[in-house]
């Protein structure tokens with residue numbers, strides 16, 4: 001369904017995120033016929049470029065990141081024609097009058113803050129003081145949203161001085177993934193799962209976000225953040241919220257976000273012995289291509305974690321006694337994000353002890369190969385008696401939706417369209433972000449107070465051995481990362 005023509009300003013339009021994600025997402029939507037040729041995209045960044053040069057930059061980005069285009073001839077030219085460039089200084093006056101001249105009319109205006117977090121406040125203030133903020137304006141704010149509770153509150157306050165909460169779209173691109181929304185469809189659109197979705201039937205839940213890459217060129221930022229701030233406080237907590245929340249009364253932004261907030265508020269403080277921090281070593285024999293974390297961040301004594309595993313408890317009626325095990329890390333054996341809902345064993349083993357344990361597992365894969373699998377138990381085929389076998393009931397979205405070979409829409413495509421449509425359901429509200437920092441801050445403060453040093457782990461492994469112990473102590477095991 002096409003969206004009405006709009007104006008989109010991408011601050012940081014020459015940056016890495018714009019190149020890899022935002023411009024390709026916009027182009028795909030344009031290809032899909034969702035954007036009218038009256039739409040205007042203005043890239044605003046520091047470099048003194050003219051529009052023709054910037055269009056060359058866009059063409060290169062699309063050649064690299066949207067190589068297989070299912071578009072008609074001429075679509076690229078049509079897309080480039082709606083793109084303009086304005087050189088601007090987010091912290092000064094340069095370029096702002098030009099931007100004001102380019103944006104007129106009453107249609108939706110979105111300002112995408114694809115710049116470092118130190119520019120969020122200056123941009124918000126200037127959009128307002130140059131009269132660019134109208135009823136139809138909205139801003140899109142990238143991560144990281146603050147460094148801790150204090151800074152997140154300060155940032156929320158500045159944004160609130162300039163915009164209404166209904167105009168602020170805090171991006172967590174995990175929420176734009178097809179599977180994450182399917183998680184809500186599975187839970188609240190079926191009779192089958194919700195009655196079992198509680199501590200009576202669920203033994204525990206595992207959330208894994210494993211990356212195979214290291215810190216790469218982001219070492220400076222990452223070393224000040226670490227896995228807790230960079231991944232756990234936002235992406236993993238958002239997934240936890242969607243898995244654990246009560247059914248909202250309706251699928252509307254505040255109803256959903258109210259329920260997510262209740263989950264964060266019900267989280268117990270995490271016990272120090274329920275957390276494992278790790279930091280990766282160089283890959284043996286491959287030190288040049290894959291240096292250790294400390295080499296990558298150029299600090300031989302860094303105590304920042306590139307891996308974290310923890311056990312969380314949600315103190316409410318539904319989840320009392322069902323632990324949530326969360327882990328994330330860099331330079332792990334594979335890139336894989338998956339939520340595993342581990343159901344309890346059947347209460348009585350009618351097939352005898354030799355038939356073994358066959359608990360159901362619902363696996364929700366976010367990447368790669370988005371999809372959902374339910375492990376169920378059947379009889380092993382053949383005349384060998386009543387032997388049991390686990391088989392997957394598998395639903396890969398590509399297959400199920402008849403789009404095999406085609407990538408599902410990228411999270412950014414959906415999220416940008418939601419911004420234009422004015423749907424905040426998949427964006428974090430200010431109070432959610434603050435509550436999440438309120439949970440992670442004491443954990444980080446505890447490490448600092450104790451001088452905690454992360455455990456080393458091998459590049460290409462599943463993380464530090466202590467993370468296995470965290471599970472083993474409870475008689476449980478992580479599902480494989482692959």
Ligand code: NAD
Nearest residue numbers: 012013014015016017045046089090114115116142143144
């Ligand atoms: P980048 O350093 O590649 O690009 C920064 C952009 O900001 C450039 O276009 C630059 O011209 C512009 N800029 C810098 N100072 C400016 C000023 N004073 N006035 C106007 N423009 C200015 O950064 P990036 O990697 O594209 O990241 C942008 C934001 O997105 C950051 O907040 C980052 O944390 C977030 N983010 C990035 C990624 C990613 O994969 N790159 C992923 C998630 C979130």
